[in-house]
Amino acid sequence: MSNTATVPATASADPWADPETSSSMAVKALIPLLITFILGTLCLQGFNLVFTQVGADVGAPAQASLITAIPGIVLGIVCFIYGSLGDFVSLKxxxxxxxxxLFIGSIxxxxxxxxxxxxxxxxIIARVLQTAGEQVAGSAFLVVASKYLKPSLKVIFFGLFTAGYQLSASIGVFAAGILSSIAWQYLFLIPSVTIVFLPLLLKNLPDKQGNGExxxxxxxxxxxxxxAFLTLFFSYMAWWMLFVAIALFAxxxxxxxxxxxPFVTPDFFKNKRWLCAISLILVFYFTNYFISPMFNAIGTTIYGMTTTQVxxxxxxxxxxxxAFGICSGGIVGKIGIQRALPIAGTLMAVGFIASGLAVNSGFVVLTLCACFFYAGCGLMYSPVVTTVLGTLSADESGRGVGMNDLAMNVSPSIGIALFSSLMGSQAFSGFSVIGASGAAASYSNILILAGCAPILGLIVFFAFRKKIYTEK
Structure with a gap:
């Protein structure tokens, strides 16, 4: 009798209540989430590469950057909402x-x-729907990893997450280059297959309702x-949008x-350690969306290459x-966060500045320079996310993930809007530190200017390091 009495109790037990079991269950949920995120990001990066061509094809070349900027705004907002909702509602x-x-937007x-x-x-509407949908996988991944994984696994899975992002970016760029010569519309269909993962994700995700509030x-x-209004201001430079944004923040x-x-209290924003840490993301990720369209412009304008060749x-x-994303967990584990993060920032700065100095040196040389920047990107994610989330308590982890994602997407959306306008206007074509002229001079100066962002990030890091890594 006693054996039969214990069976239903064991069967009905919540596997997410036990730390060891929840960590094992989390791993099973994280794999399909990562695959879903990769396919969604693949589409995003593909459109980042060819948005100028798409704008020309639809008869709106001057507004082409909106194809990336507006979905980028939406991405930042839904990242924030999805991550924050992880503290309140069921991830399922x-x-x-x-x-x-995501499926509706794709079709x-x-x-x-x-x-x-x-x-x-x-x-734009289709990309907004896709972006709003695909990010659920990324946000759910980060919430599950931060809440349910054992500490020893967190850095590893954060590394896998950024590796997945970069892998999807590489495939997306490759696919966009090929499809741009056929029909860029096929890019929309790539993430539609993620709907088949829904049953598997529903089986393995926790069904907790957060804190019940x-x-x-x-x-x-x-x-x-x-x-949204703050980011749109940098796309349109309409001052009334900035005033509306300031008023709404007030x-x-x-x-x-x-x-x-409220979903977030004033005390959340009074956390000085968190404020210092989140500033690193805002600065380091400012130019994250910019390098692909810039290299596409250099390849097509200066070297007469097709988008496929680029x-x-x-x-x-x-x-x-x-590769650096996959290895980042091991690198951080060996040398520590406080060494890995500035190394990543230095690689990003070197990549941009070297590219600016090598605009006329051949596209192969430029590609090698880009490898430095992307090596830094691959290495950066794991230490910077671990740093920011380490300043928050466990019950704030969802909102911490949401704020991280918001910063990582809105900051580069503002960046690409600003730098795209500089690219289009050839604003810096009148002078050059490498003796170039015309478009080459403009691109060289813009790349060097973009390299100042990670340098500023390094300054911020060293200025706030003691504050960030000192417990309360």
């Missing part, structure tokens, strides 16, 4: 909504732009809209002090990033 529900949205984008006249806004949708909305600041249960070169840089 988030995954269902996200993957269905709509292909059908609307392949069988009907391609239009800038049908491209009511979701603060009003707070999410105010913060999300404010962020409303949000007042709101979280008055609301009964992609065949850049793909090696992404593979280097994937």
């Amino acid at each position: 529900k988030l995954v269902v909504v996200g993957l269905i949205t 709509f984008g292909f059908v609307a732009n392949f069988f009907f006249a391609a239009n800038l806004w049908t491209v 009511k979701v603060d949708w009003l707070g999410f909305t105010i913060f999300g809209v404010a962020t 409303v949000f600041a007042v709101y979280i002090t008055k609301a009964a249960k 992609s065949l070169h850049i793909v090696f840089a992404f593979l280097v990033a994937a």
Whole structure:
């Protein structure tokens, strides 16, 4: 009798309640999430490479950067929402909504732009839906990893995450280069197959409802809209958008002090260690979306290459990033976060500045320079995410992941909007430190300017290092 009495209790036990069991279950959930994230990011990086061509094909070359900038804004917002909701609602529900949205965006984008006249806004709407949907896998991955994995596995899986991102970027660039000569509309279909992973993810993801508190949708909305207007300002340089953003952030600041249960409290933003750490992401990732379209412009404008030829070169840089991402867990484990992070930042700065000095030295040399930048990107993710999340308590991990993702996507969205306008206007073509002229001079100076971002990141790191890594 006693044996039969214990069976239902064991069967109904929550496997996520035991640390050892939850870590094992987390690994089973993380693999399909990573594959889903890779396929979604593949599409994103493909459009990052060919957005200028797409803009020309739809008759809106001057607004082409919006194909990347607006989905980038949405990506930052949904990253923040998905990650933060991990503290409140079931990850299973988030995954269902996200993957269905991704599938709808993929089919709509292909059908609307392949069988009907391609239009800038049908491209943007489809990319927004895809972006909003695909990020559910990335955010769920980070929430599961930060909440349920054993500490010894966290750095490893953060490394695998950035390796997956860079691997998908390399495949995306390669696919975009090939499909650009056939029909870029096929890029939309690549992540549609992720819908087949839904049953497997539902089986392995935790069904916990977070802390049981009511979701603060009003707070999410105010913060999300404010962020959207801030990023749009840098795309359109319309000052009224900046004023609206500032006003909404002010409303949000007042709101979280008055609301009964805001999704984030004022104390969250009073955490000086977190503020110092998140500033590293804002600076280091500012130019993250920029190098692919810049190299595409250099290849086509200066060297007369096709986008396909450019992609065949850049793909090696992404593979280097994937390799460094895979090894980042071991590297961090061996030399420590405080050494790995500045090494990564130095590689990023060297990649940009060397590229600026080598604009006229041949595209193979430029590709080698890009390898330095992407090696830094591959190495950067694991130590910087571990650093930021290490400044927060366990019950704030979801919101920490959300804020990280928001910073990692909105900052480079602003960056690509600013640098794309500089590229298009040939603003720095009148002088050159390498003796170039015209477009070559402009591209050289812009790349050197972009190299200042990771240098600033290194300055911030060394200025705040003691504060960030000192416990309260």
